[in-house]
Amino acid sequence: MISWFLCYLFLFERILFLTCSVNNITQYTTFSFSASRLCSMEQLNSTVVTSNISSSPVPPPPPSWDSSSLVTAVVLSLCFLLGVPGNTAVIILKPNRQHLSNLSQALMLNLAMSDLLCLLTLPLWIYTFLYSWTLGLVACKLLTYLMYCSLYGSMLTVTALSVQRYLQVVYLQKCLPQAGKRRLLALLWLVAMILSIPALVVRQLGTDGHWTQCKALYSSPAQEVAVLLTESLVGFVSFSLVAFAYISVHRKVHQAAFFNNPQTTWLVTSIIVTFFALWMPYLIINVLGVAAIAAKSEGLLKFCMNSWNIVGALTFVNSCLNPLLYAFASRNICTVCQKARHKYCC
Template sequence: MDQLNSSVVTSNISSPGRPPLASWDPTDLIASVVLSFCFLLGVPGNIAVITLRPNWEHLSDLSQILMLNLAVSDLLCLLTLPLWIYTLLYSWTFGLVTCKLLAYLVYCSLYGSLLTVTVLSVQRYLQVVQLQKWFDRKGKKRMLVLLWLIAMILSIPSLVVRQLTPDQHWTTCQPRFSSPAQRMAVLSESLPGFVSITVVIFSYISLQRKVNQAAFFNNPKTTRLVTSIIVTFFVLWMPYHITNMLGVAAISLHNDSLLMSCMNSLNICKALVFVISFLNPLLYAFASRNMFTRTADDLV
């Protein structure tokens, strides 16, 4: 996501690039704690999914491919967190090339995860409703290639605008915009996210209505699981997208105070997005198998 750094007060610095605890911005401390939590729990969780593939023998081939792709994309995203945490608390010391490439990798991973969840939700809905498989072996590979190609294209703006910004003893790896129009264009990245979230919510709500018509699926556990998937996805993604869109509105209205408020709150919103990467194994790989592996046609 956009740089997980914000301007930090650097007065009374005891050594270059290492501010005392009292000078750290509270939002950076909160974001660092959340990101550390995500790293410590998410990395083992996604590795377990990749290596163990729990109860996947009952899943369709496409579901297994999507589950594995989701775990890989989440793992790639989480593995970058130690550098972002260090940078939040201290300073960026890894050079411009690393700054750009790491930001691009994070964006690709998050977009890959978002698109995978979107495709997975649509696939589950279509299999339950249409009761048929939609891709042959070549089609599955092409779908996966297309998914990552879209993720790479959507991530290009982060590669272009990311720059090093020195401030006394502090250096940040963050977007630097040449004009308000460029800033607006980059913040508008949330539009694809809104579309994906809408598709996921619609698919799962429709799926729940469909499966609850059958007595086999009609139970409280099914309702709780589908509800948890929708609520988690919505709650953790929407603050980031809403903040970005408010930023676009602030630029359009030339409202500097609103724009500053949006920028100051982005760190927390971005940290929430990373929470998804460690929750995905619980929601999609471990828990949801109990609901979606019960039919004879591997309806997932």
């Protein structure tokens, strides 16, 4: 009996041990499953958060205002602040009108209007240099075309004024009739519109990081060379005519001691030097750009690309100084012309 009792006791102990072991294994398995499920949920939440962050729109970084953009924006801002009032004053006040012929009055008014039209587009270009273009492709092309038309119109008007004064002072040429004046102004704007067509063609929207820019994008190197050479040729021809005309006028004035006027010398010198200083850097960079494309020089081409905005901004300074040079300070040359037997011929 005792032996049987000991056997039952041993079996009960084994059963109890096995039961405890099974319970421990079940608890461990349950804990492991819960822990793994918790980790899986945390990973899922982390994945969802990461996906939401990556799919949400990332704001663009602040604009990188390099020195070239800042200098260009400052120069254009000064041109707008000084040039708009000056050219508006010429249109409203019409200075020295009593000393000018009808043709000269029309050319002066045309010069002031073309300069004013050009300067009124500057706020958009200033914003574009500092931020991004937001007006679309059509506005990009049309505003660029308008800017080039006004710039070419200003340059051609300055050239016409110089040639007119040369003919009237040196050759005592009589004034054009009213119909001739209208045809001349129409021809000036027609030529300006034709010369501005390449700007209308090559202007496109380009991306620079997160920013959209309205800039010239050429379809081929040959197209870029053609555009740059056209701009350079027009500029060099115009400057040559202006310089030749006013130097000839200056020589004619100094043939007689009576006309030897330091103010006239200063005015003629200022006109030539200003035209040269403000337009020649842009024309030279254009020529260097053509040379860089022909020689496939990436370093020179990069230098030209970094310089175009700055030297291009200088051409707008000319629109600020034109009222002083031609409208408010041109009486001396007109006086010379009048004393040369042609009343109101300047």
